[in-house]
Amino acid sequence: MTEVRTEIRQGTYADSVVLMQLQSELARLEGVLDAGVVMGTPANLELLKSSDLLSEAAETAGTDDLIIVVLAESEDLAIQALSNVDSFLVRGAATQTDDYRPKSLRTAKEMLPESNWALISTPGKWAGEIAREALDLGLNVFLYSDNVSLDDEVSLKTRSTSSGQLVLGPDCGTTLIGGVGFGFANRVRRGPIGVVAASGTGIQAITSRIHQLGSGISQAIGTGGRDLYARVGARTARQALDLLARDPHTEVVVLASKPPEPAVAARLLSSALRIDKSIVVQFSGFSPPASRVCNLLFARSLSEAADLAVDLADGQTSTTEDLRRPYRGGLLRGLFAGGTLALEAVQGLAPFLYPLFSNLASDLAEPLTGQTALEGHSILDLGGDEYTVGRLHPMMDQQLRIQLIEKASLETDLGVILMDVVLGSGSHPDPAAELAPVIGKARNSSGAEFLVIVIGTDEDPQGLAATCARLEEAGATVLSSVTDAVGLVASMLSTPEELTGDMPGDSEGHPVGLDTLGTPTAINVGLESFYDELVEQEVSAVQVDWRPPAGGDEQIISVLKRMRS
């Protein structure tokens, strides 16, 4: 008859590595069939339950309680196994160092005054306070801990951006600073590619592949998974982009994230568009605006992001030939006859112009309040059902569009009018003849730019060359695809300064010094293994012998004391 036996140690803290080792040791004992050593969170209780290790005693445990469970072949063997817990913990301690370890971050900083980084991997409930202390001490923070509140993240990053320090995280798994890996990091050669990512394994996948392809990494800066949430406003990602833009060793940048919120994506991409380096963007689950927009290349996967970055670094591809104009500002008025072209313009421009309004049903755009109302940047599909009941499609009848061009040209803040002209059978017999005078007049009176995407062939009845020539004579810029238009419009109208909303402005922060990217000197608080990795990478480092400030279980504290004696 098997027996499940549970021991609960209330209010106990122990290094997770120690817990894992304890669990392995228990499971290896003769007569023990299974063992569990976990904190009493609901998720862990469910995991114990699914392994048939959940006793009534364990069910009462709280999230701060340490649960030790064994499943043994008999009651005696279970009791005997649990009696070994303390001695296992002592034995585990024997492998640890005998060096003196400071109890606080402050003492550690005194021991290693040149230290410029704190690595923090304590349980989340204490990590925010430790990070705050680290900032006080002038350190940059690599915050591995998860389960840190969003409020804490916003407060830490508001402070660090204004003081020009970095807070990477919380929940930042991976970073490479000055060739040194923090947290989970692959051994990669140094090289011309810098990475900014709100994604730990994203950085690992990208940097590993870049290395395996023969290139290398200048810096890889993790931001934490929530940095691109609207409330956080990509504060760390923008600091990191700015750093890599200035870093002379970084030639190409990879910007990766889980799907960002639209306002944040627009903010970040607008900043990226102003950087004079090629940037590969890989946002998972994000509909890319195009394959390329000015200096930005949009990858569809982590591996493609690495491949593109290496091609750029090797000069096998470049972004220099891309259409780009100086910033001029003002509003966009998109007036489309072709629905799919309008949708492609929304998809292409929503990542740069926020908010973008449209009558098209799209996740990417805000709905218009009236069918002809124009608020902020807008893109209208004039072929939508609401415009075509009882009237001809705008590809045949241009009257409505002409009316809207005239109306838009009276707006004081008009920046760009973007439209399509679709040639071919069935369409208007000579659209340019009707549009050119209207464009010429509206352009003169408003000073706005006119971009016209002409879709057609040299065999179409209207004449492709003649149509383009006539529109160009009227002062319009003629393009052959929506993608070409996206680059022009984004460069002319998209600016991070116009997208502030609730987000912090780029200008409010203090730039982070480039010396932050040198070889780090670090203080580690939390997982011993991260300290060991620093030492193995020949980094000057100090491990803080951190304990939760209060409430530790007396019994386990005495065990831990013995471990250190």
Place this chain on the structure above:
Amino acid sequence: MTEVRTEIRQGTYADSVVLMQLQSELARLEGVLDAGVVMGTPANLELLKSSDLLSEAAETAGTDDLIIVVLAESEDLAIQALSNVDSFLVRGAATQTDDYRPKSLRTAKEMLPESNWALISTPGKWAGEIAREALDLGLNVFLYSDNVSLDDEVSLKTRSTSSGQLVLGPDCGTTLIGGVGFGFANRVRRGPIGVVAASGTGIQAITSRIHQLGSGISQAIGTGGRDLYARVGARTARQALDLLARDPHTEVVVLASKPPEPAVAARLLSSALRIDKSIVVQFSGFSPPASRVCNLLFARSLSEAADLAVDLADGQTSTTEDLRRPYRGGLLRGLFAGGTLALEAVQGLAPFLYPLFSNLASDLAEPLTGQTALEGHSILDLGGDEYTVGRLHPMMDQQLRIQLIEKASLETDLGVILMDVVLGSGSHPDPAAELAPVIGKARNSSGAEFLVIVIGTDEDPQGLAATCARLEEAGATVLSSVTDAVGLVASMLSTPEELTGDMPGDSEGHPVGLDTLGTPTAINVGLESFYDELVEQEVSAVQVDWRPPAGGDEQIISVLKRMRS
């Protein structure tokens, strides 16, 4: 003092081209400042209002009423202008043909017995009934009309798929059959590229660019904008894909759409995956699963879709080297340590496996009902916060994953276990040593496939080559990216037959004959300009002199009669 004068003709139908001409004629009269000729829909009323042409009389008009408005310099001039309406309509008629025109589709079919297509562009409220009549007569239908109900679309397409006929539309703007353009179509050379698109201007942009790049089009089949709605189930798109798969003149296929519903996308892409031709997929606003999945290439814009298709047709790129396995069926269990890798797997596989469950918050996956519950295909991020409170990250502690592998191997319908192994500092010192025996055992007992994505470098402490070798010895297939895994898993597990749900099965329909793709012979009902285009393309065609079955205004009907006399 200017004067707005309105005339309402109740329950009146007229060809939209005639209305547009009337409007231009009125606007050109001396003393007339502006004119409007529209049906009285709410949208049109709003447009009149924004042009200051909306009188009280017009406000009372219904959607079937024709509104004729003039803004003139004086009351007299306004009255005089309106008095010209009838004579303008007569003059417009003079340009029309004197040929005998049948009044019904049935008579037209008797006049042109070899006809195999009906082009329908009447107002939407009558178009469904006409399409039904066309199907009765054995015709395929190009249904340009919009404002046709979704119910009508489903009923028409249910019928046409079972009889092996095509219904392109409603709201189908563009199609090229046997080199002949229907509706809005560009003049393009014939060639090896076939197009299927739920998007009219999408077809125009793609086919025009392909022509301009020097290649050509075999067929371009429009499906109507709602064909990829769940209720319609991509019936027409699947018929069209099947046709192009069998068409010997089509070497490469482009499949384009506005964003499809997930279940429909999965259904369509699963069908596409079984076709032995390269297919370029361009779904606007859709997060692409990868750059390439087996024979499918995912474009990020219409222009890129055209570019890729031409490259494939010219042999400058190919899809042959892609990872692909025979279909084997069963469920997917994704057990990931890396969150971004898990997310990339969701993004990559959701378009092929529907529904896909995950603990990751993603638009692409259904939430799991319990943290460890496994329903249908599933992908778990074991590094999620809910698994890591008070325990080590799964990149260090593999116990939970081992437990879940053992559990999954007991399931009878297990098909593939997909997982990652992330090497590097901070991670488990030898993950393969722990996983290989578990994989070997689970593989033997379950017969399932094990795919392991290994992320790391040759300099990582665990040894990349040794890790891969050990996993391969245990029978796992080792891959270096999520993208590689997506192709293998999709080909092994994705099948349209498993995704039926509320959608019609592929097998329920009758295949459309390849002769449908020959030079068409057509009957046109609605816009005269479409008939003119057919004639200009030297197609045998008949124009039906269609009138609404009842309720036409007596006055305008007499005018229209005079027009035809």
